[in-house]
Amino acid sequence: MNVQNLSNTQSIKTGIFYGLISTVAIWISSLCTLNSNTKYSSNSLTTALTFGILICGIILSYKMLNRIAQLDRPTIGQFALAGIFFSLTIGTIEGLIHYINATYIDTNWAQSSLQASQGKWTINDYTKEAIAGQTELTDTFQRPWKWAVTSGIFMSIISLFLVVTIGCLYSLKNRKEEKIEVE
Numbered sequence: 001m002n003v004q005n006l007s008n009t010q011s012i013k014t015g016i017f018y019g020l021i022s023t024v025a026i027w028i029s030s031l032c033t034l035n036s037n038t039k040y041s042s043n044s045l046t047t048a049l050t051f052g053i054l055i056c057g058i059i060l061s062y063k064m065l066n067r068i069a070q071l072d073r074p075t076i077g078q079f080a081l082a083g084i085f086f087s088l089t090i091g092t093i094e095g096l097i098h099y100i101n102a103t104y105i106d107t108n109w110a111q112s113s114l115q116a117s118q119g120k121w122t123i124n125d126y127t128k129e130a131i132a133g134q135t136e137l138t139d140t141f142q143r144p145w146k147w148a149v150t151s152g153i154f155m156s157i158i159s160l161f162l163v164v165t166i167g168c169l170y171s172l173k174n175r176k177e178e179k180i181e182v183e
Helices: 008-033 044-069 076-105 109-123 128-142 144-182
Strands: none
Touching: 008 044, 008 076, 044 076, 044 144, 076 109, 076 144, 109 128, 109 144
């Protein structure tokens, strides 16, 4: 039987691979759930699918780490390393995709999303002063590179939070299984 120890390089590669797979799945689900009415506003279905895909991607990467390690259980450090690269991969690619989309594909995105937001604010009876204030706050989204960096950082932080939470739960599960095997 060929027993293989898990290396840090394997943890990094696993995190990057599942980060790429998850990013592709997120974008496919986004394209399938968006239509002309929801293109420039938030969509709860897309958000739910994104979280579901992130959670599945993290769990699959951790299961793969267990499979690669075979007899040795991955340490929390190896889970963390895979998770950090998972999060960085998703954040970087999401930011790049947003930048390319807003700069080259949908050049009216910033203006269209601002108009959609202003329409919602008007429907919700925001005052003209409040709308003007909100418009100033959305300055970040008027420049594609700022929007890309902000969305990339946001996606990295969200996925890192999920990675830490699921990683801790997965490590606890592994420890319980080790205790059962020892007894």
